[in-house]
Amino acid sequence: MLDKLNEIEKSALESLKSVTDSAALEAWRVANLGRSSALMTVFSEFGKLSKEEKPVIGAAANRVKVKLEAEFESQAQAVKNAALAKSLAEEHLDVTLPGRTKHIGRLHPSTQQLRRVLDILAEMGFQVYTSREVETDEMNFQMLNFPPDHPARDMQDTFFIEAEGRAENPILMRTHTSPGQIHAMQEFSKTNPKDPPPIRIALPGMCFRYEQITARSEIQFNQVEGLAVGKNITFADLKGTIADFVRRMFGENARLRFRASYFPFTEPSAEVDVECFVCGGKGCTVCKNSGWLEILGCGMVHPVVCKTAAMTRRFILASLGVWDQNVN
Amino acid sequence: MKIPLSWLKDFIDLDGLSVEDIARKLTLAGMEVDEILYVGLPMPVYKEGEKHEFKTNGIAWDKDKIVVAEIREVKAHPNADKLTLLDLYDGQQDQVVLTGAPNIFHLKGTGKLAKPIKVAYAKEGSVLYDGHAEGQVLMTLKRAKIRGVDSYSMVCSEKELGITEESDGIILLDDDAPVGTPLADYIGDAVLDISILPNMARNANVIGIARELAALTGRELRITNYESRIKADKVAGTPVTELVEIEIKNPELNPRFTAGLIRDVEIKPSPYQIQRRLKLAGIRAINNVVDATNYAMLELGQPLHAFDYDALLKRVGNSSNKKIKIITRTAKDGEKIKTLDGNDRTLSTENVLVCDEKGSLALAGVMGGAETEVTDKTKNILLEGAAWNYINIRKTAKQHNLPSEASFRFSRGVHPAMAERGVKLGLHYMSQWANGKIAPEIVEQYPLKPKDSVVNVTAHDVKRLLGIDLSLQQISALLTKLDFKCTITKDQLQVISPDHRMDISEGVIGLADVIEEVARSYGYDNIPTTTMADALPPQVGNPVHEWEEHLRDLLIALGLQEVVTYRMTSIEKESRVATYNDYVRIANPIAPEKSILRQNLIASILDVLEKNIRLGESLSIFEIGSIFEPVKNDPSTGSGQGLPNEPRKLAIAMTGLREATAWDVKDSAVLDFYDLKGRLELLFSGLHFTNISYTANESILHLHPGKCAEVKVNNQVVGVFGELHPLVKEKYELGDSPVLVAEFDLETLRKLIPTYGIVPVSEFPPVYEDIAIIVDESVLAQTVEALIKQTGGRSVANVKLFDVYRDEKIGAGKKSLAYNLTYQAEKTMTDADAAAIRKKIIKRLEHEVGAKLRS
Numbered sequence A: 001m002l003d004k005l006n007e008i009e010k011s012a013l014e015s016l017k018s019v020t021d022s023a024a025l026e027a028w029r030v031a032n033l034g035r036s037s038a039l040m041t042v043f044s045e046f047g048k049l050s051k052e053e054k055p056v057i058g059a060a061a062n063r064v065k066v067k068l069e070a071e072f073e074s075q076a077q078a079v080k081n082a083a084l085a086k087s088l089a090e091e092h093l094d095v096t097l098p099g100r101t102k103h104i105g106r107l108h109p110s111t112q113q114l115r116r117v118l119d120i121l122a123e124m125g126f127q128v129y130t131s132r133e134v135e136t137d138e139m140n141f142q143m144l145n146f147p148p149d150h151p152a153r154d155m156q157d158t159f160f161i162e163a164e165g166r167a168e169n170p171i172l173m174r175t176h177t178s179p180g181q182i183h184a185m186q187e188f189s190k191t192n193p194k195d196p197p198p199i200r201i202a203l204p205g206m207c208f209r210y211e212q213i214t215a216r217s218e219i220q221f222n223q224v225e226g227l228a229v230g231k232n233i234t235f236a237d238l239k240g241t242i243a244d245f246v247r248r249m250f251g252e253n254a255r256l257r258f259r260a261s262y263f264p265f266t267e268p269s270a271e272v273d274v275e276c277f278v279c280g281g282k283g284c285t286v287c288k289n290s291g292w293l294e295i296l297g298c299g300m301v302h303p304v305v306c307k308t309a310a311m312t313r314r315f316i317l318a319s320l321g322v323w324d325q326n327v328n
Numbered sequence B: 001m002k003i004p005l006s007w008l009k010d011f012i013d014l015d016g017l018s019v020e021d022i023a024r025k026l027t028l029a030g031m032e033v034d035e036i037l038y039v040g041l042p043m044p045v046y047k048e049g050e051k052h053e054f055k056t057n058g059i060a061w062d063k064d065k066i067v068v069a070e071i072r073e074v075k076a077h078p079n080a081d082k083l084t085l086l087d088l089y090d091g092q093q094d095q096v097v098l099t100g101a102p103n104i105f106h107l108k109g110t111g112k113l114a115k116p117i118k119v120a121y122a123k124e125g126s127v128l129y130d131g132h133a134e135g136q137v138l139m140t141l142k143r144a145k146i147r148g149v150d151s152y153s154m155v156c157s158e159k160e161l162g163i164t165e166e167s168d169g170i171i172l173l174d175d176d177a178p179v180g181t182p183l184a185d186y187i188g189d190a191v192l193d194i195s196i197l198p199n200m201a202r203n204a205n206v207i208g209i210a211r212e213l214a215a216l217t218g219r220e221l222r223i224t225n226y227e228s229r230i231k232a233d234k235v236a237g238t239p240v241t242e243l244v245e246i247e248i249k250n251p252e253l254n255p256r257f258t259a260g261l262i263r264d265v266e267i268k269p270s271p272y273q274i275q276r277r278l279k280l281a282g283i284r285a286i287n288n289v290v291d292a293t294n295y296a297m298l299e300l301g302q303p304l305h306a307f308d309y310d311a312l313l314k315r316v317g318n319s320s321n322k323k324i325k326i327i328t329r330t331a332k333d334g335e336k337i338k339t340l341d342g343n344d345r346t347l348s349t350e351n352v353l354v355c356d357e358k359g360s361l362a363l364a365g366v367m368g369g370a371e372t373e374v375t376d377k378t379k380n381i382l383l384e385g386a387a388w389n390y391i392n393i394r395k396t397a398k399q400h401n402l403p404s405e406a407s408f409r410f411s412r413g414v415h416p417a418m419a420e421r422g423v424k425l426g427l428h429y430m431s432q433w434a435n436g437k438i439a440p441e442i443v444e445q446y447p448l449k450p451k452d453s454v455v456n457v458t459a460h461d462v463k464r465l466l467g468i469d470l471s472l473q474q475i476s477a478l479l480t481k482l483d484f485k486c487t488i489t490k491d492q493l494q495v496i497s498p499d500h501r502m503d504i505s506e507g508v509i510g511l512a513d514v515i516e517e518v519a520r521s522y523g524y525d526n527i528p529t530t531t532m533a534d535a536l537p538p539q540v541g542n543p544v545h546e547w548e549e550h551l552r553d554l555l556i557a558l559g560l561q562e563v564v565t566y567r568m569t570s571i572e573k574e575s576r577v578a579t580y581n582d583y584v585r586i587a588n589p590i591a592p593e594k595s596i597l598r599q600n601l602i603a604s605i606l607d608v609l610e611k612n613i614r615l616g617e618s619l620s621i622f623e624i625g626s627i628f629e630p631v632k633n634d635p636s637t638g639s640g641q642g643l644p645n646e647p648r649k650l651a652i653a654m655t656g657l658r659e660a661t662a663w664d665v666k667d668s669a670v671l672d673f674y675d676l677k678g679r680l681e682l683l684f685s686g687l688h689f690t691n692i693s694y695t696a697n698e699s700i701l702h703l704h705p706g707k708c709a710e711v712k713v714n715n716q717v718v719g720v721f722g723e724l725h726p727l728v729k730e731k732y733e734l735g736d737s738p739v740l741v742a743e744f745d746l747e748t749l750r751k752l753i754p755t756y757g758i759v760p761v762s763e764f765p766p767v768y769e770d771i772a773i774i775v776d777e778s779v780l781a782q783t784v785e786a787l788i789k790q791t792g793g794r795s796v797a798n799v800k801l802f803d804v805y806r807d808e809k810i811g812a813g814k815k816s817l818a819y820n821l822t823y824q825a826e827k828t829m830t831d832a833d834a835a836a837i838r839k840k841i842i843k844r845l846e847h848e849v850g851a852k853l854r855s
C-alpha cells in the first residue's frame, strides 16, 4: 500500500511538471486530488485496512495529500505568474492612436475678453450696468454734447433706423456705450436729487458704426466703459485708475502713456496707449511701427453731460475698446 | 494734415530738437503724428532692440553725393534725338550729364545759357527712387553707357528725390540756390502728418502748430515773421473800398466778409521753394496766384478765394462809376451753380452763396464758381477772406460731397478775426510772387463779431479737477504760452481766449475748456497718478447680468459652443424661418443683407450653422442676444415711431453626430429630438427649475409638427424646441442630419427662477425598485411620471424612465414603460413601507390611465 502511495505521489508530481495553464491545472487537480482520484480512493477505502496498517497508511496518505496540495498551490502560482507575464508582454497599446473625445463647448472669444475686463473692473468696484442697443439721437449724441451736425459726429459714423415723425430726435444704433452713462446718471440722481449718490459702474455692450468691414474694423463690436461719479474725483485719480486697470489687464510691467485728445463728452480728454505687446515697443505691423497701441479713450465727464444728466462733478473712465470677432 | 518741418522753422527755432522729439511733443499734446515722411533729412537709425516711436517713411539725401548744381549749356546727344547732354558745374568741377528731361529740352542747342539753371544733381552711388519704376522703388545710381555716352550721374526729378510720387521733368530750383551746397542742407525736409481733432481747427495750419510747439518747448513764436511781412507791403491805386461794396443778408451764416484787391499780377509758376512746400503739404502747385491763396491758408488757417476782378466787372457791364456789389445770401431752392470743378450743382435753401448783382459767384466756403475763376490771363484779383457758420458749411460740403481744404477748415470753425489777416497775407504773397500792386484798404462787412470768452479760474478749480497744486502765477504762465490773456486778481485768474480760437466757452463749460488747456500745457505726463479717495458706492452687483453669464457657463458645460452674430440681417434671410408684420429697418444699410434688425434669433444662428456645416461632423451652438421688435408709437410722446423692444433671447441649434467619431467609433447615431431635450433638462436642472412640463404643439411653424414641444415652467410658456421643419431646413444647406433648435425668452425664464434653499442629503438609506406598466400608446410618459410623483409624494425621491418597449405580446397600440423608483423617508424605509407606496401608485395608474402592471 505504501508503494502504491509512493507511486501515486511520484506520477502526480511528474504530471504536474507539464501543467502550464489554468485548464490543465484544474484537470490535474481533479485527477489527483479530486473525489475519485487514486489518492482519495485510499482515504475512502481506509476502513478496509487492518488496525496495524491504519496509522501507517493514514500518516503516509496524509503526507502525500499535503505534499500534492502544496505542490499544486505552488504550480498554480507559477502558472498565474506565467500567464500575467505573458499578457503583460503581449498587451501593448499604440499610445499614439488618438483618444476618444467628446464635443465640448466654449465661450465666444469676445465673451471671454468681456468677462476679463468686467472681472477686473468689478475688483476695482465698478459694477455692471447695461442699457439698450437702439437709442435716440438725444441719448447717443445730443446729451453727450454732440449737437446736430457737429463735426464731432464725423468721428462716429452712424446707422439710423427708419422712423416717422421724430423730427430732431431720430432713432439710431448706438455708436458707443456712453448713452448708458446718461441712463445711469439719471437713474442714480433720481434716488436723491439734492445729493446724488456716488456711482462706479462698468457699461458693457454691443455698439455699431457705419464702417466698411475689415480685419480691424467691424460694424458691430463690444465696448466696455467705466463711469465713476464722486465729489472729489480728479484727473490724477483718472490716471491712477486707468494705470491700475492697465496693469491688471496687460501685466504689471505694461508701460502706458496719456495723450491729450478730444471726445465731446469729456474734458479734459485723453487717449491711452500701451506699449505694443506684440513687438515690445520696437515697432511692428500691429502697432504700425509706432511701438504703441491705442487701447482706450478717457476723460473727465464734460459739464454739459453732467448738466443734462443732473449730476455733480465726476470723471469717466471710458471706452475700453474690445473688438468683437464674428463667427465664421 | 501734412506740415513740412522747414515751414514750421519760419516761425519757431527748432534747433536741438530731433524730428521725433517734435513729433512726440505734438502727439502727447493732442496733435497725433500719424507718420513722419523724410524728404532729404537724415532718417533716424534704430539700433537692435531700440524703440520706434512713429511710422516712418521716406528717403535721406546723401550730403556728399546729392548737391545743388547749375546747368550752363544744353547740348545735343550724338546718337539720340530725345536725349540731351548737359554741361553742368557742381560747385567743384564741370560734369557732363545725360538727361531726357522734357522741361529743358527746348534749350537744346541754344548755346551757352545766359542765366544758368539751378538743379538737383546726384553723383554716382547716390540712393534715389527709380524715376521710371511704378511707385517708389529705391535704386543706387551706377555708371553706365547710354547710347555710346558714359553716364555716371544725373539731374533729379521730384519723384527721384521723394518730394512727389509722380513727376515729369527735372526740378528747376530757384535762381538763388547755392551751387555746391548739399541739397539736404538747402531743401532737405521732413513732413509731419498730423491728425487734427475736431476741437483743434485752430491748429490746422503751420502757425497754429508752431504756436503749440512754442508753448510745449518754451521757445518764442516768431509771429512777427508774417505780421511784419504784411506791414512792409506797399499799396497803390484806387482803394478797394471805392470799387467794391459788400452786403451780408444773413450774419448768422456769414459773420464777416472781407476782400482786398491786387492789380497787374503776372501769372507764372511760383518760386520752387513754395511749390515744394505745397507739394509736401499735399497740395498741387498751379500758378503763383492760386498757390498764394493755398499757401496763405496752410500757413495761417484762413481759406481764401481769388476772383478774376475783370470777370466780375464784365458781368456787371464794366461801367466804371458803379461799385461791384458782393452779396452773400442763402440759395433759392433748386438754384444752380457751376462750380470750378466743372459740375453743375443744384442747391437747397441751406446753402450759402457769394453773389454779385447778376447772380451767384461761388458756393460759400466750399468751392468757387467757374465763371470768375483765375486763369492764365487774369490781371487783377479780388481776394475774399470770409467767416462762415461751421455747421452750415459742414452740411453743405456733405450735401454736395465736396470735401476740400477750405471746407475742412470752415466746417470745424475758423475765427472771423482771421479773415482780414488771411486776405492781407494772400495779397502779400501775390505781390511777392506775381509782382502785383496791392490796392489800399480792405473792404469788409463784420456784422457779427464774436465776443472773446472770459473765464475766471481759481487755484482750487485746478486742484479740484486735475489734482495738482498750481499757483495762479503758474496757471497764468501755462495759459499765456497759448496766447490767452491772463490777469491775476486777488484770488483768481481772469482768462480771455485769444482771437484765433473758437473752442473756449464761458461759465462752467469755459472753466473745463480752460482747465484742459492748463493740463495740456502742463503736460499730461507730469500729472501724478493717484487713487480715488471717494467713498466706494455700495457693491450690489448686477443679478441679471450675472444670471446670463451663469446661463452661458451651463450651456458650454453641456457641450454647446457660443456664437455672436450680427444684429443686422435682411427680411429675405430671416423669412426662411419666420416673417413678421413689421420690421425695424435701417435707413442707411451698409449692404442689402444688413437692412433690418433681426426679430428671430433662430434665423441668426442657422446662418452660422449653415456657414460652418462642413467644418464639423457635429455642431452644437447657442447665442444669447437681443432681438428687436418694432414699436409703432413712441410711448413717451404718443406720436412718432418708438424705440423697439429689445428682449433678450437664447437660441440653440444642434445637428450632426451624437458622438465624436474616432478610429474605433465608426458609426455614431445622429442627434435627434431627445438629445436636445436632454440638454434642456440638464440646463433646467442647473437652473434649479422643478416644475417643468413639455407639451406637443403643432402650430409652431418653423418646427416639425410631430417633433416639437413647448416648454412650460410653473405652467408658463418659456420657449419652444424641436426638429427644424423639413421645408425650413430645405431653404438652408444644412446636410442630411436633422437640425434641432430651441428658443427661450430670457426675461420670462429669469423671472421664474425658484428661490431654493439647501436640500439636505437624507441620512437614511433609500430603497430602490423597478416597475413596468403597460399603457395605451396615447398615454404620455410625462403624465405617468406626474401620477407617480403625485401619488408617492415626498416618499418618492426620484423617478427615472429607463425603458420604452413595444412588441406583439404586449399588444398593438400598447407600450411598456419601465421606471426606476427611489423611495426615501425621514426614517429607515422598510420593504413593507415601499410595497405600500408601490401598491398605491399602481392602483392610481390603473385608475387614471388604465395601466396594467407588467409581470
Ligand SMILES: [Zn+2]
Residues within 6 Å of the ligand: A276, A277, A278, A279, A280, A281, A282, A283, A284, A285, A286, A287, A288, A289, A291, A292
Ligand atoms: Zn508692435
